Amino acid sequence: MRVSIIIVNWNGLIHLPECLDSLAAQTFRDFEVIVVDNGSSDGSVEYLMGRPEVRLVALSENRGFADGNNAALPFARGAYLVTLNNDTKAEPDWLEKLVSTAEAHPDAGMVGCRILSYQEPERVDSLGMAVCLDGMSRGNSRGKRFAEVAPAAVPEILFPSACVALYRRAMIDEIGFFDGDFFAYCEDTDLGLRGRVAGWRAVLARDAVVYHKYSMTGGALSPFKLYLVERNHFYAALKNLPFPLLLLLPVTTLMRYFAQARVVIGAKGTGGEFLTSGSKKECVLAVARGMRDAAIALPKLLAKRAEVMRHRRIGTLEMLKLLKRYRLTFHELLDAG
Numbered sequence: 001m002r003v004s005i006i007i008v009n010w011n012g013l014i015h016l017p018e019c020l021d022s023l024a025a026q027t028f029r030d031f032e033v034i035v036v037d038n039g040s041s042d043g044s045v046e047y048l049m050g051r052p053e054v055r056l057v058a059l060s061e062n063r064g065f066a067d068g069n070n071a072a073l074p075f076a077r078g079a080y081l082v083t084l085n086n087d088t089k090a091e092p093d094w095l096e097k098l099v100s101t102a103e104a105h106p107d108a109g110m111v112g113c114r115i116l117s118y119q120e121p122e123r124v125d126s127l128g129m130a131v132c133l134d135g136m137s138r139g140n141s142r143g144k145r146f147a148e149v150a151p152a153a154v155p156e157i158l159f160p161s162a163c164v165a166l167y168r169r170a171m172i173d174e175i176g177f178f179d180g181d182f183f184a185y186c187e188d189t190d191l192g193l194r195g196r197v198a199g200w201r202a203v204l205a206r207d208a209v210v211y212h213k214y215s216m217t218g219g220a221l222s223p224f225k226l227y228l229v230e231r232n233h234f235y236a237a238l239k240n241l242p243f244p245l246l247l248l249l250p251v252t253t254l255m256r257y258f259a260q261a262r263v264v265i266g267a268k269g270t271g272g273e274f275l276t277s278g279s280k281k282e283c284v285l286a287v288a289r290g291m292r293d294a295a296i297a298l299p300k301l302l303a304k305r306a307e308v309m310r311h312r313r314i315g316t317l318e319m320l321k322l323l324k325r326y327r328l329t330f331h332e333l334l335d336a337g
Contacts (some may be wrong), residue, residue: 002165003031003099004078007070010038013047013085015213020051022089022291028096031082034072036061054118063184065162073177079245081167087213088164089118096209098166100204101154109171110192110201112160114146115139122259123147125212128157128204129192130328134244134252135237136229137189140326152207157327159192159202164210172198175311179235179304181297184234186223193240196322201311223279223286230290238294238301239308242316245323259330 005023009016016035023033036057037045050058057071069083080102082095092112102111115125124146126139139161141149161176165188175194178187192202193263245252294301314322318334 001030001032001077001079003080003082003095004072004076005029005031005033005082005084005095006069006072006076007033007035007086008038008065008072009035009040009048009086010062011042011044013040013042015087016044016047018089019084019086020054020093023084023095024053024247025092026090026095027093028099031095034075035070035086036068038064038068046151048268054172056290059135063180066178066182066187067180068186069162069178073172079169081164081169083165083167084210085212087118088209089287090164090305097208099279101208102168103202105154105201107201108203109168109195109198110160111166112204113208114144114163114204114206115161115164118213118222124153124162125214126163127151127206128155128202128326129159129161130190130326130332131158131189131193131323131329132252132333134200134243134256134331135189135233135245136256136328136333137173137186137233137236138328139231140328143335146319150260151204153206155204155206155222156276157202159188159195160193160204160212160324163212166205168196171198174198175308178237181300182232182235182245183228185228186236188190189233190236190239193236194311195294196313197202197240197308197319198311201305223282226283226327227286227290230287230292234291234294235297238298239305242319242323244320249284253296255331256333259334260269263334279285294336297334315333322333 033053034055035048038059039061045058048054055075098111112128116123117123121143124141124144128140129137132141141188173197179190
C-alpha cells in the first residue's frame with residue numbers, strides 16, 4: 001500500500017459524502033482510507049459503515065484531532081501518511097500530484113498542498129505554514145488570491161498544514177506522530193517543527209489542489225478554540241523553538257497581546273471577529289486559562305523538549321535562519337489589513 005489517507009471525524013456527517021466521493025474519483029488508486037470517528041452522535045458511524053472502501057476506527061469519545069490521527073496509525077499500511085480534514089474536497093488528480101512530488105524529493109519528510117477556500121476557490125487557505133516569533137502559526141498567504149501569489153512549482157515550505165498534508169512514514173517512525181496532549185490546533189506546528197529540527201525538508205505540491213471549509217468544526221473564535229490555540233502554541237514553542245527565541249518568549253507574547261488589543265479596538269481582521277464572537281469575558285478568560293495551563297505543563301514540556309533535541313540534526317543558527325525565512329508578523333497573523 002503506497003498511501004494511507006487518515007480522516008478524523010467528529011459529528012461531520014454533513015461533510016463526509018463530498019469528501020469521500022472526491023477520494024473515490026482520484027486518478028491515483030494505490031491508497032487506503034481510514035476514518036477515525038471521535039464518538040460522533042450525528043449518524044456518522046452508521047453512514048461510514050455503509051462505505052465499503054473505508055476502514056472505520058470508531059472511538060467511544062472525542063479524543064481530538066491529534067490523538068484521532070494517532071489512533072489510525074496502527075492500522076495504516078502506507079509508506080506515506082496523508083492527513084485530510086473531513087470538510088474538504090479534493091481535485092481528481094490531487095493525490096497523484098502529491099505522491100509524485102513526494103517521490104521526487106526523498107529528503108522531504110513533509111509535503112503540503114494548494115489548499116484553497118471552498119467558499120471562494122480563487123483564495124488561498126494555506127500554501128504551507130508560517131510562524132510568528134512567539135510560535136503562533138497560520139497558513140501562509142491565507143486570504144490572498146492564488147494568482148497573485150504564484151509560487152514556484154515545488155517551493156520549499158516550513159511545514160504543511162495538517163488539514164491536508166503528506167508525511168513520510170520514515171520520518172514518523174523516527175520522530176513520532178502527533179502529540180496527543182495538544183488535542184486540537186497547533187499539533188501540526190509541533191510535528192512540523194520537530195521534523196525540521198530532525199533535518200527533514202518540507203515542500204509544496206503546488207498543483208495538488210484541495211478545497212477547505214475553514215473552521216467548520218472548532219468555530220472561528222469560540223472560547224474553546226481560543227483556549228486551545230493559546231495553550232498549544234506555547235506547547236509547540238517550548239518544545240521546539242531555538243533557545244534564543246525561548247528567552248524572548250515573554251517579550252514576544254506581550255507584543256502579540258498588544259497587537260491583538262489594537263485590532264480589537266480598531267475592529268480589524270480577527271479583532272472584528274472577536275467583537276461579534278459572543279461573550280468577550282469568556283474569550284478573554286479562555287486565553288488566560290490557556291496561558292495558565294501551559295505554565296503548569298512546563299516541567300512535562302521541558303522533558304518533551306529534551307526528546308525533540310535528541311533527534312536534532314540542524315544547529316540553532318540554521319533553525320533561526322529557517323524561521324526567519326518563513327516568519328509571520330503579528331499584523332499578518334491577525335489579518336489586520
